[in-house]
Amino acid sequence: MNELEGRIQAIxxxxLDAAFSHVRHGGDHESRKLVAARLLDAAQSGMTTLDELTSVGRRALIDLKARSRA
Incomplete structure (x- = not known):
């Protein structure tokens, strides 16, 4: 892993941690996995700042909760 990849992985x-910061016990594995996939997609499309990716993660968690209620 090069320096850039390591930096993006850390972000x-x-x-991901920020998206689940207010969720009891940090969320369940499946929810974290789905949000992580959305974050990876966003990073691959060019979003690489912490603010951008945190917003994507929080939005993904909101969408996930809305789907589970429906």
């Missing part, structure tokens, strides 16, 4: 990890 992805931080964004």
């Amino acid at each position: 992805l990890d931080a964004a």
Whole structure:
């Protein structure tokens, strides 16, 4: 892993943690996996800042909760 990949991985990890920061016990594995996939897609499309990815992660969690209620 080169320096850029390591930096982006750290930002992805931080964004995932931020998205679940208010969720009891940090969320379940399946929810984290789905949000992480959305974050990875966003990063691959060019979103690489912590703010951008945190927003994507929070939006993905909101969408996930809305789908589970429907």
